[in-house]
Amino acid sequence: MANLDDIVESRTDLDADDVDWLHRLTADWQIIADLAFADLVLWLPDRDRSGFWAAGQMRPTTGPTALHDDVVGTFVAWNEDHMLRRAYEHGRSVREGDPEWRSDIPVRVETIPVRRGERVIAVVARNTNLLGVRTPSQLELAYLEAASELNRMIERGGFPSTAARSAHADTPRVGDGFVRIDAAGQVSYASPNAQSVYRKLGHTGDLSGHVLADLTRQLVPPKLRPDEETLSAVLGGRAHLDTEIDADGVSLIARSIPLRPTGDYSGALVLLRDVTDLRRRDRELVTKDATIREIHHRVKNNLQTVAALLRLQARRMNNPDARSALEEAVRRVGSIAIVHETLSQAVEENVDFDEIVERLGHMVTDVSTVGEQVRVERVGNVGVLPSETATALAMVITEVLQNAVEHGYVDGDSGRIRLVADRLVGRLHLVLEDDGCGLPDGFDLDSSTSLGLSIVRTLVESELGGLLTIEPAHPPLEHGTRVSLDLPVN
Numbered sequence: 001m002a003n004l005d006d007i008v009e010s011r012t013d014l015d016a017d018d019v020d021w022l023h024r025l026t027a028d029w030q031i032i033a034d035l036a037f038a039d040l041v042l043w044l045p046d047r048d049r050s051g052f053w054a055a056g057q058m059r060p061t062t063g064p065t066a067l068h069d070d071v072v073g074t075f076v077a078w079n080e081d082h083m084l085r086r087a088y089e090h091g092r093s094v095r096e097g098d099p100e101w102r103s104d105i106p107v108r109v110e111t112i113p114v115r116r117g118e119r120v121i122a123v124v125a126r127n128t129n130l131l132g133v134r135t136p137s138q139l140e141l142a143y144l145e146a147a148s149e150l151n152r153m154i155e156r157g158g159f160p161s162t163a164a165r166s167a168h169a170d171t172p173r174v175g176d177g178f179v180r181i182d183a184a185g186q187v188s189y190a191s192p193n194a195q196s197v198y199r200k201l202g203h204t205g206d207l208s209g210h211v212l213a214d215l216t217r218q219l220v221p222p223k224l225r226p227d228e229e230t231l232s233a234v235l236g237g238r239a240h241l242d243t244e245i246d247a248d249g250v251s252l253i254a255r256s257i258p259l260r261p262t263g264d265y266s267g268a269l270v271l272l273r274d275v276t277d278l279r280r281r282d283r284e285l286v287t288k289d290a291t292i293r294e295i296h297h298r299v300k301n302n303l304q305t306v307a308a309l310l311r312l313q314a315r316r317m318n319n320p321d322a323r324s325a326l327e328e329a330v331r332r333v334g335s336i337a338i339v340h341e342t343l344s345q346a347v348e349e350n351v352d353f354d355e356i357v358e359r360l361g362h363m364v365t366d367v368s369t370v371g372e373q374v375r376v377e378r379v380g381n382v383g384v385l386p387s388e389t390a391t392a393l394a395m396v397i398t399e400v401l402q403n404a405v406e407h408g409y410v411d412g413d414s415g416r417i418r419l420v421a422d423r424l425v426g427r428l429h430l431v432l433e434d435d436g437c438g439l440p441d442g443f444d445l446d447s448s449t450s451l452g453l454s455i456v457r458t459l460v461e462s463e464l465g466g467l468l469t470i471e472p473a474h475p476p477l478e479h480g481t482r483v484s485l486d487l488p489v490n
Helices: 004-011 016-036 083-090 138-156 192-201 212-219 228-235 276-315 320-344 353-367 387-408 451-463
Strands: 039-045 051-058 075-077 100-102 105-116 119-129 178-181 187-190 242-247 250-259 267-274 350-352 374-379 384-386 415-424 427-434 467-472 481-488
Touching: 004 016, 004 039, 004 051, 016 039, 016 051, 016 105, 016 119, 016 138, 051 083, 083 105, 083 119, 105 138, 119 138, 138 178, 138 187, 138 250, 178 192, 187 192, 192 212, 192 250, 192 267, 212 228, 228 242, 228 250, 250 276, 276 320, 320 353, 320 387, 320 451, 350 353, 350 387, 353 374, 353 387, 353 415, 384 387, 387 415, 387 427, 387 451, 387 481, 451 467
Parallel strands: 374 415
Antiparallel strands: 039 051, 039 119, 051 075, 100 105, 105 119, 178 187, 178 267, 242 250, 250 267, 350 384, 415 427, 427 481, 467 481
């Protein structure tokens, strides 16, 4: 489905500032749809003025929809008597007395010009399903009055606001809590949900008649309030702002929308949302994440302790084979410890494996007899991997690098080991290729008795569900070994 930017670019002559204005409008028009109990459609004039293109659509959450099908991307031809053209050319709202019938549903349509500065750049069609209309309650009358005032602000170019948009992902909606205040900041109407929010703060009576900012100051201790300027601006309805208030275990977000339907300030809408449970869950997640990171940190410390004990034991061994076996165990434990150290610093149970590859390369060459004469280079990015995959893959790479360093080079030799990573859709391809002396004559992976290769094969095929290939290095290398891994990854 085409979006607003696509339609603007391909069908209209609107400029970048016009598009920004329309994005600001559509970012906030859920409020208008809910207040009006109506579907909203944004119509843009074609660049050759042959008609209008539907570039946005919003359904109400407070009432039945009048548009069961999506209309974005549809075209309406230019017509002298059409409501869209009349609103666009005359710059004022147009409302027909008789409803339109759509799929046996009577729909009342009103078209509202969208003004930016001195120009009308678009038209919003407000479509109300009349089957859902009933004798309005005080709440519904307050909603409809506020919707009409916002419509007039759109017509005059006073809505949307040029202020910065809300930084809260859980900003309140109309149904969360609706308060109407007058020009003095006094509550003229508060919805039942808004009343419930303030009862949690400790207010037992009706909000009507109270100055909302003053009442909040009485209920919330000074140290828990936002700064005085923000509190007055939001709860006094003087600016397009929102703020979060925490008091005695209760958290709420308040958002204000000043109303200026005739140009002069006449009051504001203040939307309230109780986010106490959301914030409690957020705190639980933070605590859980900290606990998991602490566990990884302790596992890393314990593994390093085990590695140190093995290293100490290896130094006391007189048998070279036994000493070598213990040193290999030290490196294997060390590779797992590196993964847990990385996880202890991560927010999620996923790790950036490229950092681990760099550290594994240094660990293997630092403890080998060839030392810095053999360099490990990485080409491409492995990316982020789940912790289970990272642990097994770290052991595999450690074993392959260790085999290459130990068996591919002798004292005094220099060389290079390249790790080439290529991540495609659902697969990770890794190639480790060295320029050492190559595989022994008659090498066969299936008949190999090497413990290291047995560990690699088991991890790749059983733990990681991948494929392992070991073969001579490819040209232009004249000798060396090439190990290829093909693994499924999320």
